[in-house]
Amino acid sequence: MSCVVRIMSPLVLAVLLLSAAVSRPAMAHAILVRSTPVEGATVAPGAMDILLTFNSRIDSSRSRLTLTGPDGTATVLPLGAPAVDQLNGHASLTQGAWVLRWQVLAVDGHITRGDVRFKVGLPTAEAP
Numbered sequence: 001m002s003c004v005v006r007i008m009s010p011l012v013l014a015v016l017l018l019s020a021a022v023s024r025p026a027m028a029h030a031i032l033v034r035s036t037p038v039e040g041a042t043v044a045p046g047a048m049d050i051l052l053t054f055n056s057r058i059d060s061s062r063s064r065l066t067l068t069g070p071d072g073t074a075t076v077l078p079l080g081a082p083a084v085d086q087l088n089g090h091a092s093l094t095q096g097a098w099v100l101r102w103q104v105l106a107v108d109g110h111i112t113r114g115d116v117r118f119k120v121g122l123p124t125a126e127a128p
């Protein structure tokens with residue numbers, strides 16, 4: 001036995017096994033759990049505080065509230081003091097149909113968005 005053979009083993013199999021092992025932790029996107037105004041509600045005209053609560057921590061500096069009024073004009077609302085899982089703002093509302101659009105960056109790095117549709121009307125008059 002005078003022959004020495006050196007074999008360079010390829011690492012191909014190891015690389016394949018590693019790529020198959022990739023898995024992401026299951027973290028929640030931000031989902032709206034509570035809102036003022038409530039979806040489908042009719043609220044009184046005038047000043048209103050807006051408050052949206054989510055199921056997870058959010059980055060409010062990279063989140064946005066947009067309010068679209070009855071005339072179709074969309075306005076990005078200045079946000080109030082940041083909270084861990086909430087967005088808040090303030091608006092002055094006239095009668096008609098409104099859409100509050102939220103876009104939120106959650107701590108898992110995913111952006112979610114949705115609409116809260118509501119109406120602004122005068123309080124229902126009492127029956128004569």
Ligand SMILES: [Cu+2]
Pocket residue numbers: 027028029030106108109110
């Ligand atoms: Cu996510």
